[in-house]
Amino acid sequence: MAQEKARVLIIGTGGVGTMAAYALEIGGKAEVTAVMRSNYAAVEKNGIDIDSIEHGHDIKGWRPTAIRKTIPNIKQENLQPFDFILVTTKNIPDLLPTMVDVIEPAVTAGKTAIVLSQNGLNIEKPLIERFPTNPVISSISYIGATETSHGKILHDDGDAQKIGPFNNPGVSPEAAEEAARRYIAVYNAAGKLDITFDADVKFVRWRKLVYNASYNSVASVLRMDTARMRMSQHVIDDLIRPIMLEIVAAARANGVQLPDDVPDKVTSDAEKGNFMEIETIVGEPLREGEAKGVPMPTLRTIYGLLKGIQLQVKEKKGLWEAKFTPDNPYQ
Amino acid sequence: MAQEKARVLIIGTGGVGTMAAYALEIGGKAEVTAVMRSNYAAVEKNGIDIDSIEHGHDIKGWRPTAIRKTIPNIKQENLQPFDFILVTTKNIPDLLPTMVDVIEPAVTAGKTAIVLSQNGLNIEKPLIERFPTNPVISSISYIGATETSHGKILHDDGDAQKIGPFNNPGVSPEAAEEAARRYIAVYNAAGKLDITFDADVKFVRWRKLVYNASYNSVASVLRMDTARMRMSQHVIDDLIRPIMLEIVAAARANGVQLPDDVPDKVTSDAEKGNFMEIETIVGEPLREGEAKGVPMPTLRTIYGLLKGIQLQVKEKKGLWEAKFTPDNPYQ
Structure with missing residues (x-):
């Protein structure tokens, strides 16, 4: 049957x-x-x-x-x-x-x-x-x-x-x-x-993050495609690689032993699309890593930038209003 | 006469x-x-x-x-x-x-x-x-x-x-x-x-940089005006203030004693326009600070982003071509 x-x-x-x-x-x-x-x-x-x-x-x-x-x-x-x-x-x-x-x-x-x-x-x-x-x-x-x-x-x-x-x-x-x-x-x-x-779901997800948190998030900030990013020495050396190494360190501090060659291998992964899910792809790994004492300064900077971009999107959609009140200056 | x-x-x-x-x-x-x-x-x-x-x-x-x-x-x-x-x-x-x-x-x-x-x-x-x-x-x-x-x-x-x-x-x-x-x-x-x-030209210039390297450079990356930046907690806490503190540390390592309250005072400075002179406002202070051993991870990230944006501008003006050559992948 x-x-x-x-x-x-x-x-x-x-x-x-x-x-x-x-x-x-x-x-x-x-x-x-x-x-x-x-x-x-x-x-x-x-x-x-x-x-x-x-x-x-x-x-x-x-x-x-x-x-x-x-x-x-x-x-x-x-x-x-x-x-x-x-x-x-x-x-x-x-x-x-x-x-x-x-x-x-x-x-x-x-x-x-x-x-x-x-x-x-x-x-x-x-x-x-x-x-x-x-x-x-x-x-x-x-x-x-x-x-x-x-x-x-x-x-x-x-x-x-x-x-x-x-x-x-x-x-x-x-x-x-x-x-x-x-x-x-x-x-x-x-x-x-x-x-x-x-x-080993944790391993698989952290490994993919090495790509998402670096290429995807920098693409969102720069509005630049992956191909062009890979042609720019500054983008690779000052942004992509430091973020990858921060993610590898955060993963290890959380018990996930990503191998040393992951950044090199991940760079050759193919993925289309550059949507940005800030909290799950940047905010959560940042919190998981920093909670274990891992310094993640590059990803923290990118996080701040993405939150700023998200605020602009929210303003465009009428979900946030740029109104300064001295008692509560921050949104 | x-x-x-x-x-x-x-x-x-x-x-x-x-x-x-x-x-x-x-x-x-x-x-x-x-x-x-x-x-x-x-x-x-x-x-x-x-x-x-x-x-x-x-x-x-x-x-x-x-x-x-x-x-x-x-x-x-x-x-x-x-x-x-x-x-x-x-x-x-x-x-x-x-x-x-x-x-x-x-x-x-x-x-x-x-x-x-x-x-x-x-x-x-x-x-x-x-x-x-x-x-x-x-x-x-x-x-x-x-x-x-x-x-x-x-x-x-x-x-x-x-x-x-x-x-x-x-x-x-x-x-x-x-x-x-x-x-x-x-x-x-x-x-x-x-x-x-x-x-004291050095003092005056480093002090102004506390503003330029933070507000101006983040404004260029986010395409966001200063008023909105000041309303966003993430932009201030994760970007503006860390950069200001990095500049203060780099200045001190170069013999310029900016007072502790400079970041607060500078935030109330008024300045219009958000042009970006990457090398003189970000690249040089970064090199001067890092040469003296000052960690400047936030400004280094911003530097990488600004170089990426500059590459896009150069491409638009026909000064850079997105062409990948395996022998010389970086421009």
């Missing part, structure tokens, strides 16, 4: 989320519901066009099992529970509503496994607090995939992920690992991809 | 240069030749309009004794020597031609005193090398004056300057001081202004 298809809800259908939806569906072991925001109308009308280095360059008008504009409410809509919720949105904990609030109506306690395909540290903590009986799974992705316009995806670097369970005290290690391995099996049914189990 | 008027050549007629031209002329002790570039045509046609907090809000169509589009060539044009050349342009030593090359045809050896109204360290060195018998004079200015459009000046903060001679081994200290004091006397003939002699 064929196993029932896994029900997967995907939040965030940019490049990474859409390529996950595609791989999960074509493997035949999952049916995907995708929540779309800005691209909903375009995809409802024309489906999704994909130019993929792994699945073919001329995929036209593809659709997952279901698309929606809103998060499903399992109870109110009387839906079957989801086996997995895959979250690929940016993780910006200082903006409301938080991701935890957003997904809550779609989570079935004790059943739904939540897969976080996001970089950075401590992203699992608010989820484990709110959903103490649900497996929470880490996916660190090295894919290159971009939504070039609504419903058009360019997938130009192979789908590689390292997946493993976060430690959730309310879920047995065996159940957490089983959920992670089932997700991998369902995903890998698409074939040809490089989706692997890695139990 | 009335003393002959001082012949003053002014290079750079933005806000600071134009207000100097105006003060020097109305005092009656100088005749000014102003070299104009982008604003030449507008000023030749309509003169200069000035809205000044010190000289009157409704000055219309004013003109100095002479305006020119090119640097005078004393020998070729058979001109009387200049007593003073006032330089108010940005000081960007890594772009060609340098300021020294530009002014050379207007300098009469052993006669013309060169007044540098520019911030930063070691700006006098290339001048002293090229013009070993000419007094070189430091002016640190606290004026607020902006050219809002060609030939329109808003002067909204009082003209205050601390002036003194740089040490030029080929000029006696007495002659250097006399040149500085004569310039001050000619300038102060305009009355009401705050132009004073200060022999």
Whole structure:
């Protein structure tokens, strides 16, 4: 008897989320519901066009099992529970509503496994607090995939992920690992991809941070692409490499032995996109390192700059007003 | 017998240069030749309009004794020597031609005193090398004056300057001081202004750097104005104050005892404009401090960022090409 298809809800259908939806569906072991925001109308009308280095360059008008504009409410809509919720949105904990609030109506306690395909540290903590009986799974992705316009995806670097369970005290290690391995099996049914189990989630996440906290954060401050950064001696010597070494030191102080050649290897990692999740990618590693006495002056400076840039974004969106009051000069 | 008027050549007629031209002329002790570039045509046609907090809000169509589009060539044009050349342009030593090359045809050896109204360290060195018998004079200015459009000046903060001679081994200290004091006397003939002699040029310049290297450089990286920076706790605590303390430490290691309250006092200094002269305002103090063993990690990070931004500017202007060559990856 064929196993029932896994029900997967995907939040965030940019490049990474859409390529996950595609791989999960074509493997035949999952049916995907995708929540779309800005691209909903375009995809409802024309489906999704994909130019993929792994699945073919001329995929036209593809659709997952279901698309929606809103998060499903399992109870109110009387839906079957989801086996997995895959979250690929940016993780910006200082903006409301938080991701935890957003997904809550779609989570079935004790059943739904939540897969976080996001970089950075401590992203699992608010989820484990709110959903103490649900497996929470880490996916660190090295894919290159971009939504070039609504419903058009360019997938130009192979789908590689390292997946493993976060430690959730309310879920047995065996159940957490089983959920992670089932997700991998369902995903890998698409074939040809490089989706692997890695139990050492902390190591995998700190290692990826060596790249994110250096290249991504400096790219955001400079508004400069990675290729140009690598051509500038000052950017590499005064910024990228010092930050990498600070992250390696902070990781070691937190029990994660990144090898000495990580900075060199990481520089040749490929990654597209330069969004910036300040707290999880810069703030958290900075706090984890400094709490253990590691000097991280370069990353602290970058942190201050990114917070300043974020304040400008908030002002543009009407979330912060430049008003000086002598009693409370700081925001 | 009335003393002959001082012949003053002014290079750079933005806000600071134009207000100097105006003060020097109305005092009656100088005749000014102003070299104009982008604003030449507008000023030749309509003169200069000035809205000044010190000289009157409704000055219309004013003109100095002479305006020119090119640097005078004393020998070729058979001109009387200049007593003073006032330089108010940005000081960007890594772009060609340098300021020294530009002014050379207007300098009469052993006669013309060169007044540098520019911030930063070691700006006098290339001048002293090229013009070993000419007094070189430091002016640190606290004026607020902006050219809002060609030939329109808003002067909204009082003209205050601390002036003194740089040490030029080929000029006696007495002659250097006399040149500085004569310039001050000619300038102060305009009355009401705050132009004073200060022999301790090193102290004055390092003190001003506490402001320039912090507020100006972070403003350039963030593209954020000073008012907003002062409202952002992260910008002040993680960037501005650490840089100020690094400059104070670097100054002390170089024999300049800035008082402890300088960072607080400097924060209330007023200054308009946020141009960035990376090498003189950030690079030189960084090298002077680190050479004495002072850790300056925040300013080093800012330096790397500013060099990255400068590379982008150079690329836009066609002065740098983003081309990766494996043998020589860095520019």
